[in-house]
Amino acid sequence: MNFQRVLTVAHKDLVEVVRNKQAMFPMLVIPVGLAVMIPFGIIVMGSDPTMPTSAFGLSGLIDQLPKGILPPDLSESQKMVYAFTVYFMAPVFLLIPSMSATVIGSSSFVGEKERRTIEGLLYTPVTDRELVLAKIIASLVPAIVITWGSFGAYVFIVDTFASPVIGEHYFPTANWYALMFLVVPLLAFLTVALIVAVSGRATSSQGAQGVSFLVVMPMILLTMGQTTGIMLFSTTVALVFAAVLVVVDVVVFYAVAGIFNRERILTKLL
């Protein structure tokens, strides 16, 4: 594997993504909506003691949380704010990288096919594996940057509006660090690898996006369900989960690079 070539292709793709304003816009708007607007609304309204928490259907969920994971001595409305910011928002931050990665991943790979630039690339010394890895990186980096950016904004919102309600700077908690810096990148890698596999067959980026969502979303939802369940309790479990993801990522990468087929890509295009 020649990493200079991998980085060259990935860098080229990133430049193309950044210059494509039309693609960038929805990718920035959706995460901002999810990571900023929702928590802002819930915190501001939820912390208002005159608003019954049941109005958001959250009090039921709070009752279902295992005993002892919420700090003791919190009032009902404090509990709600804490549970919401620390636990219920976690899955949203698994959704953001997967969505961004799906959008960028399907356009970076199929985009080369749509614009017919892929043939020129296939004559270069770039190997199949390098090409697959480069395309994964090129989708992964923006997805992670967007997620971390949204996370930054989220930390700011929580610290500004929720910390005063709880009475201390409690966020981010340890499980969030594990989530952001281990689980998010690994999960995004898996998402993108699957998208590259799918888009090897698709001929339009819209088609690839559609199919990608079908392939990726059930996986994401499943993971989200599992992850939130696990991540709620301990950072150790989150680390183990991340370790499992590393293995899955490596296996999936080699499988995807293995089924990557230059000829099919070229002839299906023509």
Place this chain on the structure above:
Amino acid sequence: MTSTVSPVTPVIENTHELVISATDLSKRFGSYQAISHVSMQVRRGQAFGLLGPNGAGKTTTVRLLNHVISPDNGEVLLFGEKMTAHRADRLRTRIGVQTDTNVYENLTARENLMFWARLYGLASRERKARVDEVLDIMGLAHRARAQAGSFSKGMRQKLAVGRAILHRPELLFLDEPTTGLDPQASAELISHLEDMVHSFNTTLVMCTHQLAGLADLCKDVGFLVGGRMEASGPVEKLVAERWPGHHVRISLGAESDELLSRARTHLQDESAGISCEIKADRTLHLELPDESFTEGVIASLVAAQFPIRSVVPVTYSIKDLYFDIASTTGEVAA
């Protein structure tokens, strides 16, 4: 043949080395037989013109030779080696290919070339200078900072050709490189290619429909028709085989049928080994065993008091070969 050859300094000594050796290639797309039993050999420093009507299989042949699509049958050796997955990246460093004019539209001309320069592993010191040089060669220097999406058809073509020659490949494939270029740019490109072939011993395979002047660059050609290599070899040899002997065209002072056929009969009775035909433009077309027969023919016509207006030697070109082959194989290009 081992590959001790570095990508930037081609070996000059071994000019008989076979750079391309393809045997019995066949390729089918679905039920359509695109390529049938094509063999071709190209030596180092040779410029090979691949000719044939639209859909004949030229581009497909280039793809097969480069192993981006694999043949159903047959084998390709490049630099004496078979292109396998683990050798491909090493072999491809020595090869430059242009099959289309698709460039990265969001990148500038310079960025496009810089991308290619990195992919082919040009050293970072050399990269910038070489990219500038190629921009200059291709006449794109003044638009180097413009996004390729804003380029005209010919400019994209220049960029695509530029990226194929960027890393000074030992073996260069160009698929209709002059299409869309203005006459001056086209002439400049051809002269640059001649320079690459003669001074740097670059091996060139060029698909083209531009037959005029082609023989100056490509001494060897192959004619693909309907996926078959109908003829291939040195242009002179192919012409000599198809039209042996020496050919002259004679026009007489008067163009009456009677005079023309009398002259033909006279010539055929007079000397053996001469064939004479009356052409549609009312000239006599003579095939002589060789050039030395010309004087005798003229003398004999003069002696018999035929009024000779002109005697012009007829030479056959690639174009004549092209039409001849296309028509005999029943696939005349319109």
